[in-house]
């Protein structure tokens with residue numbers, strides 16, 4: 572593996588410029604999943620902004636009940652506890668934009684400290700071309716102390732050499748190292764990630780998703796592509812990805828599907844696996 576500094580709370584916090592995110596920070600060598608750790612902390616009363624980071628996960632979780640490849644020493648696995656406000660006028664819009672806004676903040680963080688411009692494959696895959704460098708898994712839970720909490724789980728392949736990927740991921744995954752050809756300090760990447768994420772979440776909470784949606788549209792490589800969408804129930808749609816709705820759904824004009832389109836003539840997809848066709 573490529574030598575780069577190990578993760579440490581001091582090194583992360585030395586370039587942290589946030590008010591809340593990462594001020595309470597747990598750094599572990601190994602956990603099952605940082606999301607599981609963060610959920611336990613949230614249940615025990617941990618406040619908004621608490622962050623769990625691990626060097627390695629033994630049961631890293633991906634979207635759609637997949638596993639997340641989480642070897643030691645090379646990548647970022649972190650989970651951030653986000654508190655909700657009971658008075659939010661559009662709670663469901665807020666909830667559905669958190670994963671998309673987190674992908675945007677992650678891409679902006681990488682671009683702030685490197686020449687790499689990650690695209691976002693709807694809803695929140697961080698990609699370069701057809702290869703995935705990172706992903707986001709948000710999970711929400713009710714806690715006794717703080718009501719509804721969202722856990723933002725971010726996995727980013729940072730210093731992972733392409734040849735260390737398992738065979739089944741070799742054609743579809745990548746890392747910042749594979750693109751940049753030199754390692755990045757994970758502590759710096761993580762601090763920048765939190766520096767970008769905090770204002771994005773604050774904006775989403777205070778002003779809604781209007782501006783963030785435009786920034787997301789500019790980064791979203793799914794738009795304008797012909798896509799195959801595979802829903803949780805196995806149903807498939809082939810369509811043209813036209814836009815992202817105000818509540819974060821992917822809007823498709825139908826090419827082939829058994830799903831009924833809405834009044835706009837478009838199908839809206841809220842949770843699914845998307846394959847870019849062309």
Ligand code: BTN
Nearest residue numbers: 604631632633634706707724726
């Ligand atoms: C995806 O499938 O694209 C989402 C991957 C999310 C992985 C991250 S790594 C940190 C956090 N802990 C987990 O178990 N999963 C998320």
